[in-house]
Amino acid sequence: MDKVIDFINVNRDRYIDEMKRYLAIPSISALPEHKGDVRKCAEWTRNEMQRIGLQNCRLEETPGHPVVYGEWLGAAGAPTILFYGHYDVQPVDPLHLWTSPPFEATIRDGEIYARGSADDKGQVFMHFKAVEAHLTQHGRLPVNMKFLIEGEEEVGSANLDNYIKGHKHLLTADVVVISDSPMFDRGIPSICYGLRGLTYFQIDMRGSKSDLHSGSFGGAVANPAMVLAQVLAQMKDKSGRIKIDGFYDDVVDLRPEERAEWEKLPFNEKKYKAELGAPKLFGETGYTTLERVWARPTFEVNGLLSGFTGEGAKTVLPAVAMAKVSMRLVPNQNPQKIGDLFEEYVKKVTPKTVELHITRMHGGKPWMTAFDNPYVQAAGRAIELGFGQRPVFNREGGSIPVVSTFQEELGVPCVLFGVGLPDENAHAPDEKLDLGNFHNGVIAAAYLYKEIGELKIGG
Amino acid sequence: MDKVIDFINVNRDRYIDEMKRYLAIPSISALPEHKGDVRKCAEWTRNEMQRIGLQNCRLEETPGHPVVYGEWLGAAGAPTILFYGHYDVQPVDPLHLWTSPPFEATIRDGEIYARGSADDKGQVFMHFKAVEAHLTQHGRLPVNMKFLIEGEEEVGSANLDNYIKGHKHLLTADVVVISDSPMFDRGIPSICYGLRGLTYFQIDMRGSKSDLHSGSFGGAVANPAMVLAQVLAQMKDKSGRIKIDGFYDDVVDLRPEERAEWEKLPFNEKKYKAELGAPKLFGETGYTTLERVWARPTFEVNGLLSGFTGEGAKTVLPAVAMAKVSMRLVPNQNPQKIGDLFEEYVKKVTPKTVELHITRMHGGKPWMTAFDNPYVQAAGRAIELGFGQRPVFNREGGSIPVVSTFQEELGVPCVLFGVGLPDENAHAPDEKLDLGNFHNGVIAAAYLYKEIGELKIGG
Numbered sequence: 018m019d020k021v022i023d024f025i026n027v028n029r030d031r032y033i034d035e036m037k038r039y040l041a042i043p044s045i046s047a048l049p050e051h052k053g054d055v056r057k058c059a060e061w062t063r064n065e066m067q068r069i070g071l072q073n074c075r076l077e078e079t080p081g082h083p084v085v086y087g088e089w090l091g092a093a094g095a096p097t098i099l100f101y102g103h104y105d106v107q108p109v110d111p112l113h114l115w116t117s118p119p120f121e122a123t124i125r126d127g128e129i130y131a132r133g134s135a136d137d138k139g140q141v142f143m144h145f146k147a148v149e150a151h152l153t154q155h156g157r158l159p160v161n162m163k164f165l166i167e168g169e170e171e172v173g174s175a176n177l178d179n180y181i182k183g184h185k186h187l188l189t190a191d192v193v194v195i196s197d198s199p200m201f202d203r204g205i206p207s208i209c210y211g212l213r214g215l216t217y218f219q220i221d222m223r224g225s226k227s228d229l230h231s232g233s234f235g236g237a238v239a240n241p242a243m244v245l246a247q248v249l250a251q252m253k254d255k256s257g258r259i260k261i262d263g264f265y266d267d268v269v270d271l272r273p274e275e276r277a278e279w280e281k282l283p284f285n286e287k288k289y290k291a292e293l294g295a296p297k298l299f300g301e302t303g304y305t306t307l308e309r310v311w312a313r314p315t316f317e318v319n320g321l322l323s324g325f326t327g328e329g330a331k332t333v334l335p336a337v338a339m340a341k342v343s344m345r346l347v348p349n350q351n352p353q354k355i356g357d358l359f360e361e362y363v364k365k366v367t368p369k370t371v372e373l374h375i376t377r378m379h380g381g382k383p384w385m386t387a388f389d390n391p392y393v394q395a396a397g398r399a400i401e402l403g404f405g406q407r408p409v410f411n412r413e414g415g416s417i418p419v420v421s422t423f424q425e426e427l428g429v430p431c432v433l434f435g436v437g438l439p440d441e442n443a444h445a446p447d448e449k450l451d452l453g454n455f456h457n458g459v460i461a462a463a464y465l466y467k468e469i470g471e472l473k474i475g476g
Numbered sequence: 477m478d479k480v481i482d483f484i485n486v487n488r489d490r491y492i493d494e495m496k497r498y499l500a501i502p503s504i505s506a507l508p509e510h511k512g513d514v515r516k517c518a519e520w521t522r523n524e525m526q527r528i529g530l531q532n533c534r535l536e537e538t539p540g541h542p543v544v545y546g547e548w549l550g551a552a553g554a555p556t557i558l559f560y561g562h563y564d565v566q567p568v569d570p571l572h573l574w575t576s577p578p579f580e581a582t583i584r585d586g587e588i589y590a591r592g593s594a595d596d597k598g599q600v601f602m603h604f605k606a607v608e609a610h611l612t613q614h615g616r617l618p619v620n621m622k623f624l625i626e627g628e629e630e631v632g633s634a635n636l637d638n639y640i641k642g643h644k645h646l647l648t649a650d651v652v653v654i655s656d657s658p659m660f661d662r663g664i665p666s667i668c669y670g671l672r673g674l675t676y677f678q679i680d681m682r683g684s685k686s687d688l689h690s691g692s693f694g695g696a697v698a699n700p701a702m703v704l705a706q707v708l709a710q711m712k713d714k715s716g717r718i719k720i721d722g723f724y725d726d727v728v729d730l731r732p733e734e735r736a737e738w739e740k741l742p743f744n745e746k747k748y749k750a751e752l753g754a755p756k757l758f759g760e761t762g763y764t765t766l767e768r769v770w771a772r773p774t775f776e777v778n779g780l781l782s783g784f785t786g787e788g789a790k791t792v793l794p795a796v797a798m799a800k801v802s803m804r805l806v807p808n809q810n811p812q813k814i815g816d817l818f819e820e821y822v823k824k825v826t827p828k829t830v831e832l833h834i835t836r837m838h839g840g841k842p843w844m845t846a847f848d849n850p851y852v853q854a855a856g857r858a859i860e861l862g863f864g865q866r867p868v869f870n871r872e873g874g875s876i877p878v879v880s881t882f883q884e885e886l887g888v889p890c891v892l893f894g895v896g897l898p899d900e901n902a903h904a905p906d907e908k909l910d911l912g913n914f915h916n917g918v919i920a921a922a923y924l925y926k927e928i929g930e931l932k933i934g935g
Contacts, residue, residue, distance in 0.1 A: 213691060215691070215791065217789040217791070219789075223755075224754060224755075225752045225753050225754045226752065226753025227753070229752065230874060231774070231776045231778060231802060231804065232672060232674070232804060232872070232873045232874025232875055233769070233872070233873050233874050234752065234769065234873065235769070235774040235776050235804050235873060236759050236760065236768035236769045236772055236774040236804070236873065237748075237752075237757055237758075237759055237765045237768055237769050238752060238754045238757055238758055238759075239754075239756070239758040240776050240777055242708075242777035242778075242779070242780050242799075243708060243709075243711075243712065243775075243776070243777045245705070245780070246704070246705040246706075246708035246709050246777065246780075247705075247708075247709040249701075249702060249705035249706075249709075250702075250705050250706040250708075250709035250710075251709075252702075253702065289696075293684045293685065293688065293693065293696075293697060294684050294685025294686070295683060295684045295697045295698075295829070296682075296683075296828060296829060296830060296831055297698070297827075297828050297829045298696055298697055298829075299696075299697055299698040299827070299829040300695045300696055300697075301695065306696045309695035309696055310692070310693065310694070310695045310696050313695055315690070315694040315695045316702075317690045317694050317699050317702070317793055318699055318701035318702045318705065318782065318783065318794070318797075319690060319701075319783050319784050319789075319790060319791060319792050319793070319794070320701070320782060320783035320784040320785045320790070320792070320794070321701050321704070321705075321780045321781060321782040321783065321785070321797060322780060322781060322785040323777065323779060323780040324777065324778050324779035324780065324800065325778050325779040325800055326779045326780070326781040326798070326800070329837065330676040330678075330778070330800065330802070330837040330838055331778060331779070331800075332674065332676070332778060332802060333778050333779070334776055334778070335777070335778070335779070338777075338780060339785070340701075341783065341784055341785070341789065341790070343690060343789070343791060345690065345691060345694050345695070368756075368758070369755060369756050370754070370755060370756045370757075370758040371755060372755055378788065378789040379789055413691070413692070414691045414692050414693065414694060414695065415689060415691025415692050416691055
């Protein structure tokens with residue numbers, strides 16, 4: 018590996034120049050006027066993959082923006098990594114809040130500012146450079162690799178599921194690697210091995226055919242806004258525990274090793290509370306804040322609407338009331354099953370004084386690769402070699418739907434190998450990537466291929 | 477009274493022709509472009525009052541539209557009625573829903589259709605004709621009368637309170653009579669002797685300084701929409717009883733006579749439920765629907781707003797949640813005191829996980845004249861003589877703020893002597909007044925003056 022690492026160190030400045038060109042392409046997938054730029058970026062990606070020595074590099078058409086595919090499969094007997102990333106970026110509004118133009122990458126204080134720097138072109142490019150270093154120095158990779166770089170991640174990956182389902186053989190692998198997430202904190206590299214799932218609903222209640230005068234009719238009929246409040250209040254007890262019957266049946270308990278690992282993390286509750294501007298932190302009794310966010314399910318009200326909401330006072334008895342609600346799920350909760358339990362419970366606690374309508378919006382399964390999984394541990398060693406310190410093994414509270422798709426369709430573990438930072442402004446003005454982390458990330462990725470290459474197939 | 481009644485019967489058609497001219501003036505107080513029409517209508521009112529023989533008829537200027545005043549004070553030793561009404565009308569939008577033009581009064585099926593026919597020019601004119609009949613036939617009224625006809629009722633009577641407070645001596649009376657409300661039902665004349673009061677609030681809660689991602693932060697902080705639901709749910713118990721400490725302390729219990737009177741009313745719960753389109757009627761345990769609406773206080777949620785309320789799903793953990801809430805009050809609840817109890821209770825049940833802000837919007841006192849009050853009973857006899865049947869004595873669930881003002885500033889009882897109908901479309905297209913009820917109302921008003929004139933001062 019010495020030659021590979023030396024090469025990476027020597028070429029540090031060239032990488033940045035090349036990355037700037039990648040970041041200059043405004044591949045905003047959400048905006049039709051940038052359709053040509055998105056395609057140009059797909060082509061740039063393919064050309065770069067070809068240039069560094071990957072094989073069979075090509076654009077694969079979809080009903081939307083194309084997927085870019087490339088591979089290197091010369092490591093007979095070694096495992097195969099499927100690397101997933103995306104070359105499309107978020108819109109840049111509001112433009113006036115950017116310190117430098119979003120598509121003219123600019124370095125300030127060791128960070129490169131540009132749309133796509135962290136999310137996700139910079140992190141994709143990091144792997145290109147690690148591949149390039151291996152192939153330049155040894156003419157081969159220590160592992161088999163397939164690259165799948167999509168162009169619709171920022172618009173919901175509308176065509177990716179179908180693409181994966183239709184190309185299972187092409188995408189066969191032993192592990193999926195994704196670099197599209199931040200590390201735990203600046204100076205604290207991390208490997209994320211679990212994500213929460215989701216199930217999302219709209220509840221509509223109707224108490225009368227039209228809004229009523231609260232003087233003339235108040236007292237005679239149920240107020241749907243009040244009934245909605247009463248129903249929502251019955252979703253949780255005072256300790257923050259969700260009261261839906263059977264809700265916790267499939268929840269995998271936190272393992273003592275995980276709790277011990279997280280306990281050691283430099284997490285400052287006071288600072289966290291101050292950053293959120295919360296009067297007080299609150300969550301399920303018996304768990305720490307990180308445990309609550311990473312490993313415990315939630316019930317949230319995402320929206321409420323009923324009656325008069327303008328300035329001033331209107332004495333209306335609303336005809337209807339609406340809530341958007343969602344539950345974050347943890348392994349092994351199934352969104353379909355939890356959704357059924359939710360609907361059953363809401364029907365049980367809603368009185369007959371209102372008409373109830375429940376709409377199931379969307380959902381996603383929770384995901385977890387055991388943190389002692391060999392691929393996860395290999396990624397940990399690679400991070401330690403790249404960053405000079407052992408990474409923390411964490412989970413995240415959010416969902417990355419594609420991770421579940423890979424798990425379900427390809428049946429392989431997934432490693433989230435992200436080098437962004439929590440303050441990277443991924444979907445905001447002044448998106449940035451720390452160049453030190455980028456450089457360490459290239460080295461870590463180079464080690465990742467070696468570490469995984471030395472594992473037996475299947476881990 | 478025979479000559480008076482004969483005169484009224486003989487002049488029936490002339491009344492309608494005259495009323496049409498009154499209804500032709502588009503005295504829409506809410507629209508600046510009709511300011512001249514409102515004044516013209518005030519002058520028409522004054523001229524008509526002068527013509528029928530009232531004295532000292534004049535426009536009294538206010539910062540808004542003028543008040544019209546007139547009097548007849550020749551009944552030495554008899555009580556004095558202060559009649560209150562208004563000559564302004566609601567806007568007419570949407571115009572295309574009117575069957576005939578709103579300011580060209582048109583008779584169909586025994587009803588006169590025009591803006592202002594029921595609310596309130598038609599009912600004011602009914603009293604003018606009763607006065608005219610007495611003065612024409614006897615040269616005197618059987619009672620002293622003061623008329624106060626305002627031009628801003630439909631825009632909240634902004635200047636009336638000050639006018640009354642500044643003219644207490646001028647307006648001194650023994651009883652206030654208002655004809656600006658519907659009777660209980662077609663064929664069921666009524667005397668309304670009680671109204672509910674009101675106190676209205678906005679509750680704002682904040683859980684964080686900005687909206688949060690429900691994946692990244694869900695579980696760590698309280699959700700203000702959920703906290704709001706929990707707080708609202710604690711306002712009432714399952715039997716519909718309000719849980720605010722001390723809320724019922726000053727509530728005057730329904731008297732057995734009232735309950736017996738209302739029990740006899742032809743009220744069809746099934747029809748009522750169907751008209752409202754309510755799946756089920758619901759209210760405080762132990763009371764009938766009419767009792768709940770007329771004589772029991774309520775707590776209503778008038779509006780709810782939090783987080784994402786558009787189409788689809790957004791996984792937001794809202795920073796803020798807002799509710800508009802109000803309580804209808806019954807004698808002898810005081811809006812100020814109830815408001816204090818409400819604020820205290822909300823503060824008590826709101827957890828420290830959110831910042832709470834309560835805004836007191838507006839309120840009005842409940843009002844009641846005992847239904848065995850001599851003036852109320854005199855009005856009942858007058859209605860019976862005019863309509864050929866004993867009226868029902870009811871209360872209403874809504875509020876008429878001016879009634880409380882009269883009660884407080886002049887300290888006299890008030891009689892609501894309305895001959896409209898529940899389907900009169902007072903603020904909607906095709907407003908109408910039943911001509912049979914109008915005619916009977918003129919006769920009833922003529923008897924009202926006589927009946928009150930025969931009472932001792934003070935009832």
